[in-house]
Every structure is written in structure tokens, then in C-alpha cells.
Amino acid sequence: MNIYLVRHGDAVDASENPQRPLSPLGEQQIELIAQQLKIADVQVDTIFHSGILRAKQTAEILAQRLPHKNIVAWAMLAPDQSFSLVFDELVKIKTSVMLVGHQPMLGMLASYMMTKRSNSPIVNIDKGDALCFSPSKFKNELWMLDWMLKPSLLAYPSGG
Secondary structure (H helix, E strand, O other), X not given: OXXXXXXXXXXXXXXXOOOXXXXXXXXXXXXXXXXXXXXOOOOOOEEEEOOOHHHHHHHHHHHXXXXXXXXXXXXXXXXXXXXXXXXXXXXXOOOOEEEEEOOOHHHHHHHHHHHOOOOOOOOOOOOOOEEEEEEOOOOOOOEEEEEEEOHHHHOOOOOO
């Protein structure tokens, strides 16, 4: 069982569109991540997203490339929700899942998964980043960060 955390891609400014859909850059970021996740044969039972448009669009792009059974809006993934409550619900799930959400919640959740401390923001997740966690073999209730993908590291400059 793995837990994948993905921050939504870049979104348009609220002055352009108050719903803040993904920008063309954001769509490209998530396409790059989705391609790499497919190459890595990532499979999840459910892709959860916050219900906010940019996270929903990110989840939909990922779902086009990845084997999954469900896409579910989960309001607990909103930026202002409690990461520890999300963690408590996650540990009840016994299948691999993907959470598509926002900062600061995802970063705090990732930090909490690795330390079980609520005041240790040790992980910063940039737009479009994807992280894979697995249960720690060494310490009960902790999770290990297996890998992290960053769209900025996957994009190759043209002409080079």
C-alpha cells in the first residue's frame, strides 16, 4: 500500500478567473508528472481531490493515464483542513490511494506522516509535485518518503 500526494498544477490568477482553473503551464506540469507515473506503473484504487477546480482538473489529467477505480471529491483535502484528521482517515484505507490537493495542507500532511509531529513542516510541495509514501518498516505508524517527482526537473529545454 502506497499513499501518493500530488499538489495541483499552476493555476490562473483569481483576477483572470475567480475559480482559478489550471493554466496552460499547470496542465503541462501535470501531464509531465502523469507520464512519469505511468512509466513507473503507479496504480491506485482511488484518486481523491479537494473538490476545488484546479485540484479536480489535476486529478482528471492523472486519471487519464493511471489505472484507478474511483475519482472522489474529498472536502477534507481543502487547504484549510486538518492534516492530522486526513491522516487518521488515510490509515484506515488499506489500498493505494492518491491525494490531489493544496499547500499548506499537503506539506503538513507529508511532514506529519514522517514524524507524527504536528509542528514539523519539513516538506514543501511545489505546484505539480508528486510524492510516494510507503509504511515504515522501522517505526510503527510512520511513513517513508520513497520518491518525489518535480515537473521542473522533468522538463527539458527545447533545442538542447
